[in-house]
Amino acid sequence: MIPLRMNGGISVSELFDRDGADLFTLEDEDGVEQQFQFIDEYEENGTVYYALVPYDENAAESLDSDGELVVLKLENENGEDILSTIDDDDEYDRIGNIFMNRIQDDYDSDENGGI
Numbered sequence: 001m002i003p004l005r006m007n008g009g010i011s012v013s014e015l016f017d018r019d020g021a022d023l024f025t026l027e028d029e030d031g032v033e034q035q036f037q038f039i040d041e042y043e044e045n046g047t048v049y050y051a052l053v054p055y056d057e058n059a060a061e062s063l064d065s066d067g068e069l070v071v072l073k074l075e076n077e078n079g080e081d082i083l084s085t086i087d088d089d090d091e092y093d094r095i096g097n098i099f100m101n102r103i104q105d106d107y108d109s110d111e112n113g114g115i
Contacts, residue, residue, distance in 0.1 A: 051099040
């Protein structure tokens with residue numbers, strides 16, 4: 001498990017409750033920061049999962065990227081909400097597929113004029 005902490009003292013709940021807050025910075029356990037864009041949220045059996053993509057201010061580089069979808073889950077460590085990687089391969093595959101299907105459904109809906 002790799003815990004990712006919110007940079008700047010913003011809690012996870014505050015971050016995702018704000019309107020328009022879809023870009024944010026996460027810091028890993030080594031202090032390396034990376035900016036992500038929020039794509040989707042899913043809850044299953046009391047566990048909340050987030051789908052994110054790495055963000056690059058250079059739109060051309062973002063378009064050339066491999067389209068990596070990052071799936072993290074919300075955990076509480078010593079009273080602090082953190083986003084963690086999913087260590088269990090079956091859980092990761094299952095949740096990742098759920099997000100991919102939801103994203104595809106949204107895309108298909110947009111392509112069909114919201115139908």
